[in-house]
Amino acid sequence: MSPIRNLSEETLIELLLKRDRRAFNYLYDNYSGALYGVVIRIVLYKNYADEVIQNVFVKIWNNIDQFDQQKGRVYTWMLNIARNASIDYIKSKGVKNEQKNQSLPDVVNRTESASYAVTEPQEKTDVIGVKEVLNALKPEWRTLIDLAYYQGYTQKEIAEELDLPIGTVKTRVRAALLQLKQVLNEYQ
Numbered sequence: 001m002s003p004i005r006n007l008s009e010e011t012l013i014e015l016l017l018k019r020d021r022r023a024f025n026y027l028y029d030n031y032s033g034a035l036y037g038v039v040i041r042i043v044l045y046k047n048y049a050d051e052v053i054q055n056v057f058v059k060i061w062n063n064i065d066q067f068d069q070q071k072g073r074v075y076t077w078m079l080n081i082a083r084n085a086s087i088d089y090i091k092s093k094g095v096k097n098e099q100k101n102q103s104l105p106d107v108v109n110r111t112e113s114a115s116y117a118v119t120e121p122q123e124k125t126d127v128i129g130v131k132e133v134l135n136a137l138k139p140e141w142r143t144l145i146d147l148a149y150y151q152g153y154t155q156k157e158i159a160e161e162l163d164l165p166i167g168t169v170k171t172r173v174r175a176a177l178l179q180l181k182q183v184l185n186e187y188q
Contacts, residue, residue, distance in 0.1 A: 009074050016064045024061060031075065032057070035082040042086035042152035052089050056082045073184065079149070087152045136183045141176035148173060 007015070007026055015023030035056060040049040059081050067077050134142050147153040147161065155173065159166040 010069070013064070013067060013069065013074060016061070024057075027060070028057060031078060034075075035078060038079060038082045038150060039086045041150045042083065043090055048089065049086075052086050053082070055089075056085050059085065072181075076184075083149050083152065087154075090152065133180065133183050137176055137179055141172060141179065144169070144173050144176050145180065 007023070012023055012027065016027065032053065036049065036053050039052045039056065040046070043049045043052055056078070060078055063081075067074060071077075134145060137145065143162075144158060147158050148155070153161065155169050156166060158164075158173075159169045162169070164172075
């Protein structure tokens with residue numbers, strides 16, 4: 001079987017629902033860099049990020065029938081899976097204990113290697129225009145989206161970080177996501 005080159009989102013979903021492995025390969029080839037960029041920003045450790053991204057694609061493959069085209073785009077759906085899997089991973093008891101038991105030099109090396117590991121996926125993410133779309137948002141909304149979706153903060157943590165009431169954070173995140181949806185619709 002020859003590889004698939006260009007697919008519309010609808011065709012990709014149809015093929016994935018039929019369990020077409022070429023469609024899965026296409027999905028991985030075209031989206032793994034962007035999703036990895038999200039994962040590495042939250043997880044920080046390359047070896048953990050590799051494990052999480054593998055789990056993300058398994059979840060996508062196993063749950064593609066839960067994707068609803070009426071609710072949004074497949075990229076947004078996958079982005080949420082990657083973000084949630086990353087947050088779940090770093091909040092898991094085993095990872096928390098392992099991080100607590102690291103020596104100081106390991107933490108220093110981790111920060112250096114994490115910043116190095118992020119370079120390539122960010123470049124791939126930019127190819128699909130995420131930076132351009134985010135730059136269309138108000139600066140304060142861009143900050144909220146960055147904290148929530150790229151750094152893995154909960155709304156409560158965002159409220160504490162920015163010294164805002166939780167209700168304000170919820171309202172602004174919702175407004176930011178609505179504007180983001182509007183900007184994405186303009187790109188279609």
